[in-house]
Amino acid sequence: MDKNFFEFKKGFLQQNPVLVQLLGLCPALAVTTSAVNALTMGLAVIFVLLSSTFIVSVIKRLVPSQVRIAAFTVIIATFVTIADLFLKAWFPQISKSLGPYVPLIVVNCIILGRCEAFASKSSIFKTILDSFGMGMGFTFALLILGSFREILGSGTIFNIAVLPQSYQPMLIMILPAGAFLGLGMMVGFMNFFVNKKK
Amino acid sequence: MRVLLKMNIVLAAVASLSGFLLAFVSAKSDFKIKENQKKEIERAISDLMPGFNSFAVQDIKSYQVFSVFDGFSKQLGYVLAASGSGYQGEIKLLIALNYNLEVITGIRIIENVETPGLGAKIADSFFTDRFKGLKTSAKISCFKSQGSLSDNSVQAITGATISSASVSSIVNRALSDVVPELK
Numbered sequence: 001m002d003k004n005f006f007e008f009k010k011g012f013l014q015q016n017p018v019l020v021q022l023l024g025l026c027p028a029l030a031v032t033t034s035a036v037n038a039l040t041m042g043l044a045v046i047f048v049l050l051s052s053t054f055i056v057s058v059i060k061r062l063v064p065s066q067v068r069i070a071a072f073t074v075i076i077a078t079f080v081t082i083a084d085l086f087l088k089a090w091f092p093q094i095s096k097s098l099g100p101y102v103p104l105i106v107v108n109c110i111i112l113g114r115c116e117a118f119a120s121k122s123s124i125f126k127t128i129l130d131s132f133g134m135g136m137g138f139t140f141a142l143l144i145l146g147s148f149r150e151i152l153g154s155g156t157i158f159n160i161a162v163l164p165q166s167y168q169p170m171l172i173m174i175l176p177a178g179a180f181l182g183l184g185m186m187v188g189f190m191n192f193f194v195n196k197k198k
Numbered sequence: 199m200r201v202l203l204k205m206n207i208v209l210a211a212v213a214s215l216s217g218f219l220l221a222f223v224s225a226k227s228d229f230k231i232k233e234n235q236k237k238e239i240e241r242a243i244s245d246l247m248p249g250f251n252s253f254a255v256q257d258i259k260s261y262q263v264f265s266v267f268d269g270f271s272k273q274l275g276y277v278l279a280a281s282g283s284g285y286q287g288e289i290k291l292l293i294a295l296n297y298n299l300e301v302i303t304g305i306r307i308i309e310n311v312e313t314p315g316l317g318a319k320i321a322d323s324f325f326t327d328r329f330k331g332l333k334t335s336a337k338i339s340c341f342k343s344q345g346s347l348s349d350n351s352v353q354a355i356t357g358a359t360i361s362s363a364s365v366s367s368i369v370n371r372a373l374s375d376v377v378p379e380l381k
Contacts, residue, residue: 031314033314033315034314034315037314062208063208063212064201064204064205067205067209070209071208071212074212074213074216075212075216077216078219078220081220081223082219082220085223085224085227085231086223086227088234089226089227089230089231089234090230092238096309153315154315171315171316171357174314174315174316175316
């Protein structure tokens with residue numbers, strides 16, 4: 001049980017995909033201009049990650065190793081397209097604000113990474129735990145970065161004003177430079193926190 | 199040889215299953231996506247033209263022109279759908295004109311991929327409201343600072359001068375293309 005729980009939990013701190021493994025940084029930097037965008041992106045990644053690693057884990061014995069990357073990519077692309085169509089049809093507003101970053105989940109290395117490094121070698125149950133943990137870790141990192149940037153850059157969180165009217169928004173925080181500043185601080189904090197425990 | 203055959207069969211199976219799945223999802227969501235776009239245009243028109251009841255569409259050059267009527271079939275004005283390039287990609291917008299085509303009664307951005315938090319603010323009402331009441335007879339100019347504002351001009355959004363100027367140039371081009379044809 002402890003071992004299983006570890007597969008789930010490791011995605012949050014020890015092996016957080018964004019803050020420790022530094023994977024999937026392109027969407028993490030690009031869509032975190034607001035907390036809503038960050039959360040939606042996180043949920044879309046959880047969906048794609050869970051579905052594709054599940055399928056990969058189910059068919060792992062059938063796929064010859066020479067074509068595994070090609071097969072994984074097709075599987076990932078399928079679920080990304082489904083997520084994209086779903087958002088377009090039922091959440092057009094959010095789909096618009098995420099722009100091209102939903103289709104770009106295809107090339108998010110967290111997903112191919114988990115398929116290749118974990119799902120293709122592990123049992124279905126462990127794969128689900130691992131993907132869920134990694135997806136939550138990704139969402140968690142994006143949500144914190146998104147909230148941080150939205151509060152400082154627009155004075156709001158989830159579009160609700162939290163800072164007084166007199167606050168002059170720091171525009172730089174919603175520009176790409178703000179993403180690097182925010183992420184750098186988070187990675188630094190994470191390193192300090194994880195290293196200290198050792 | 200056996201491996202080669204297996205590779206091909208597995209990849210073909212994965213790809214065709216994915217094709218079937220996508221065709222199914224696309225068939226389910228396609229009509230919903232189209233409906234969203236249509237609803238959005240209707241909602242935008244009713245916001246731009248209070249009292250809107252029905253509209254007729256015609257194509258002039260590459261523009262869609264909606265003639266908008268109220269509940270008593272009286273013409274309220276026109277709405278033009280125009281598009282052009284912005285800072286990062288295409289901007290699609292609607293321009294509402296009064297019935298004699300002389301005054302812009304409002305604009306609305308329906309699609310843009312400008313920088314979130316900066317250029318994307320062109321879709322906010324504080325910016326689109328700046329186009330209200332401008333004349334169609336003269337070119338609309340876009341200025342950075344409030345001091346240089348003159349007749350028929352709008353002030354650009356701070357940090358998004360290019361996006362703001364793109365909107366005004368899309369509006370200018372649409373007006374000079376369409377208004378003479380309607381008159």
